[in-house]
Amino acid sequence: MSDSVVANRYAVALFELGQEKLALDQLLTEVQAVQTVFNESQDLTTFLSSPSISIEKKKALLKDAFKDVSKELLNTLFIMTERHRETEIPAMTRAFISMTNESRGVAEADVYSVRALSDEEKQSLEKVFAEKLGKNSLYITNIVDPSLIGGVKLKIGNRIYDGTISRKLERIERELVSANK
The missing domain is CATH 1.10.520.20 (N-terminal domain of the delta subunit of the F1F0-ATP synthase)
Structure with missing residues (x-):
């Protein structure tokens, strides 16, 4: 088992x-x-x-x-x-x-950011993503990760929403490399 x-x-x-x-x-x-x-x-x-x-x-x-x-x-x-x-x-x-x-309509979210988020920023993220996921609210755990350069990355369950500058730079790099081939 x-x-x-x-x-x-x-x-x-x-x-x-x-x-x-x-x-x-x-x-x-x-x-x-x-x-x-x-x-x-x-x-x-x-x-x-x-x-x-x-x-x-x-x-x-x-x-x-x-x-x-x-x-x-x-x-x-x-x-x-x-x-x-x-x-x-x-x-x-x-x-x-x-x-x-789950029974209360609450999702847990790990939010990665370059610096600790303010209460207003957390509430804003909670409102947007709770609505997007059809949940009543989000329980946010803020994880500071200086390697992100800027922006935020959310991990909610098995979903990842990546709006970080480092991720955008990776996409630009891939596009440039594939365009030069």
């Missing part, structure tokens, strides 16, 4: 539980916190994936690390640990966040 399928199943179960208990907002916030912890702590992932550490110790660490999360999320983490699916927790969090955003 594929890892992403396993993570998806846990995410779906947690999502449905959140809908049933009308606690999707709270769960989303908690899952984002869990995702951040796993992204920032390689030691946690190493500890949880170690076969020499007992399940009880792993569960105790999870309970201590995530003592403020709901019992639904904590129980999901426990079940994943008991079934030796600890390494799937980060994938489960990504799948849960994606499902929640």
